[in-house]
Amino acid sequence: MSKTIIDKLWDSHVVVKEENKPDLLYIDLHLIHEVTSPQAFAGLREKDRTVRRPDLCFATMDHNIPTVDRFNIKDETSRLQVETLEKNCEEFGIQLEGLNSEQQGIVHVIGPELGLTLPGKTIVCGDSHTSTHGAFGALAFGIGTSEVEHVLATQTLWQNKPKQMNVRIEGELGFGVTAKDVILWFIAKYGTNVGTGYIIEFSGSTVRSFSMEERMTLCNMSIEAGAKASVISPDDISYEYIAGKRFAPKNQDFKQKCESWSKLASEPEATFDHTIEINASEIEPMVTWGTTPSMCLPVSGHIPAENPSSSSEEKQSLHNALTYMGFKGNERIDEISVQHVFIGSCTNSRLSDLIEASKVVEGSKVHPDVHAIVVPGSQSVKREAEKLGLHKIFLDAGFQWRESGCSMCLGMNDDIVPEGERCASTSNRNFAGRQGKGARTHLVSPIMAAAAALKGKFTDVRSLLSDQQLEVNRYAGV
Amino acid sequence: MPGFKSHSGSAAVLDRNHVDTDQIIPKQFLKKIDKAGYGEFLFYDWRYLPDGREDAAFELNQEETKGASILVTGKNFGCGSSREHAPWALKDYGFQVIIAESFADIFFNNCVKNGILPIRLSQNEIQQLGKDSSKQVIENLKVDLKEQFVAKADGEIFRFDFDPYWKKMLLNGWDEISVTLQQEANIKKYEDERIVNGQWEFNNHRGTFIPRDGGSV
Numbered sequence A: 001m002s003k004t005i006i007d008k009l010w011d012s013h014v015v016v017k018e019e020n021k022p023d024l025l026y027i028d029l030h031l032i033h034e035v036t037s038p039q040a041f042a043g044l045r046e047k048d049r050t051v052r053r054p055d056l057c058f059a060t061m062d063h064n065i066p067t068v069d070r071f072n073i074k075d076e077t078s079r080l081q082v083e084t085l086e087k088n089c090e091e092f093g094i095q096l097e098g099l100n101s102e103q104q105g106i107v108h109v110i111g112p113e114l115g116l117t118l119p120g121k122t123i124v125c126g127d128s129h130t131s132t133h134g135a136f137g138a139l140a141f142g143i144g145t146s147e148v149e150h151v152l153a154t155q156t157l158w159q160n161k162p163k164q165m166n167v168r169i170e171g172e173l174g175f176g177v178t179a180k181d182v183i184l185w186f187i188a189k190y191g192t193n194v195g196t197g198y199i200i201e202f203s204g205s206t207v208r209s210f211s212m213e214e215r216m217t218l219c220n221m222s223i224e225a226g227a228k229a230s231v232i233s234p235d236d237i238s239y240e241y242i243a244g245k246r247f248a249p250k251n252q253d254f255k256q257k258c259e260s261w262s263k264l265a266s267e268p269e270a271t272f273d274h275t276i277e278i279n280a281s282e283i284e285p286m287v288t289w290g291t292t293p294s295m296c297l298p299v300s301g302h303i304p305a306e307n308p309s310s311s312s313e314e315k316q317s318l319h320n321a322l323t324y325m326g327f328k329g330n331e332r333i334d335e336i337s338v339q340h341v342f343i344g345s346c347t348n349s350r351l352s353d354l355i356e357a358s359k360v361v362e363g364s365k366v367h368p369d370v371h372a373i374v375v376p377g378s379q380s381v382k383r384e385a386e387k388l389g390l391h392k393i394f395l396d397a398g399f400q401w402r403e404s405g406c407s408m409c410l411g412m413n414d415d416i417v418p419e420g421e422r423c424a425s426t427s428n429r430n431f432a433g434r435q436g437k438g439a440r441t442h443l444v445s446p447i448m449a450a451a452a453a454l455k456g457k458f459t460d461v462r463s464l465l466s467d468q469q470l471e472v473n474r475y476a477g478v
Numbered sequence B: 001m002p003g004f005k006s007h008s009g010s011a012a013v014l015d016r017n018h019v020d021t022d023q024i025i026p027k028q029f030l031k032k033i034d035k036a037g038y039g040e041f042l043f044y045d046w047r048y049l050p051d052g053r054e055d056a057a058f059e060l061n062q063e064e065t066k067g068a069s070i071l072v073t074g075k076n077f078g079c080g081s082s083r084e085h086a087p088w089a090l091k092d093y094g095f096q097v098i099i100a101e102s103f104a105d106i107f108f109n110n111c112v113k114n115g116i117l118p119i120r121l122s123q124n125e126i127q128q129l130g131k132d133s134s135k136q137v138i139e140n141l142k143v144d145l146k147e148q149f150v151a152k153a154d155g156e157i158f159r160f161d162f163d164p165y166w167k168k169m170l171l172n173g174w175d176e177i178s179v180t181l182q183q184e185a186n187i188k189k190y191e192d193e194r195i196v197n198g199q200w201e202f203n204n205h206r207g208t209f210i211p212r213d214g215g216s217v
């Protein structure tokens, strides 16, 4: 029978297959961070267990890290969590790129840039956005802390094979439309439940033309569509990105690996449980207006109004979202003013994101009512950006240029949006309270965030740029 | 993992869809390094007013829902982050069973691993379940995992599906890691087959394969 890439990834990692049981899957890479791991290590210690394959574990710290004065974690519980990770990694022999490492960064940014994330691997992390790594043709998914402990002790997980969905995106994206808009548009159209119970393969000419960084943005937010994971078949664009990365295979070994990775792609005859076809040219720059990622519209749109004829359930959820977000209904999206702009997070904090946003910003000033920050995804993104002089462009315009971490994506450090204020954010979740209690989050692409920073309100970025200027070289990676 | 066989109790109704883990337990409470004591922070932003008093309007602050050990809710419960702090908080608060139209994948697994039984029923069945009770609380429900049903006080029964493997694990309350470690020979065999010229076939950052007891870096 013809196989999909998902079948191939799955089948090559099955350790035990028995009837009436989930499959026991082997895990090739276990990424670890400070928030979801302490209780797992404590569990090992309690039962006097060891880490089975420390050579397949890799740790960093990102969620709690201050982005100003980074070595000075003032919050005691945050500091304890960071110190606990240091101790655990030391005790169990796990490589850690900690606060003082030049490689530190958001776990989903550093995995790929260090060449840890490779096609053909199974990758897990106690973090839902592990789906990001699927962009390389890896089977990558988020797990809870009990599962973290299970992987540490056994390097395996019991998993039922999910259903498979092919999301085929064909055609050329319009001017000013990014990978972020594609995934926001997808969730707006099909809902936050569409992927529940599925692994998605993203395919089609649009996806093939995407750089690795664009593919990562797409896969990153597949979890917001409810999917267990998402994958993209590896190709020359993937290999070009991987070549020369610190932990990637080298020389002859690399060549051989590329050959075997090329065999991962879904076979033409392979079937999926469900297929969705998307015409890329329909997609516009998107802005979320509510409290789930599916509450999202093109920047030219109007916020929905309460409709007396909808079901009571729909009425209630719309009413709650409008109230939380401070809308009456019917407002134009491009008239909503923002007080904060956050360019960062594992969705959009890579070098190409910063390059594109800087093109919008260059030579202009941040609106006086806006507090705008750029938080590079990792220390190496920060270094590379500084080499290109991007920090100067942002600083000259009035942005703050910060140290790497999760930052305002979830505000576990000091980067919080105050109650009732609005933030144009390049992150992935607009849930109530996500960026701070009562904070109002609007998810957008990096160039849309940059445009909002300059104008003090949402603005169609296409009106700010001529075709010429927006032609950003798609960047193959750090 | 903690076991689950059957449970009787009253259910609180949280008639909302897409309740995400940021609502179940906000991020400021994820900084602890142990598993205990999260119950007081459950649904924090809904439960408490800015001055710290309980918000009387919130479903779980009603006199009648206090003491409920079953939560009945809508679609896509537990979506969002993978934080296991969410089921830790639900359990510590006193919930043993969650009945919903659908759950987010990671949250569902996290519940099972903590001995909370997540049950999927259709929208229609959930309506039936609460039909003749006041909206906020359903008294005297009985939940039986072995026979896979939820029973109302009047005897009406709703059957649910459950994965046979996880059912067995829950009924016995087995330690999952111990069960997996019984597969040691198979795991070892898989590993041996994946070592090519002393290297892990799928690559690792240490270059060489480090055997299970060789923690040295």
Ligand code: SF4
Residues within 6 Å of the ligand: A062, A063, A106, A107, A108, A127, A129, A345, A346, A347, A405, A406, A409, A410, A427, A428
């Ligand atoms: S950047 Fe945000 S979504 Fe990504 S890992 Fe950090 S907190 Fe999670």
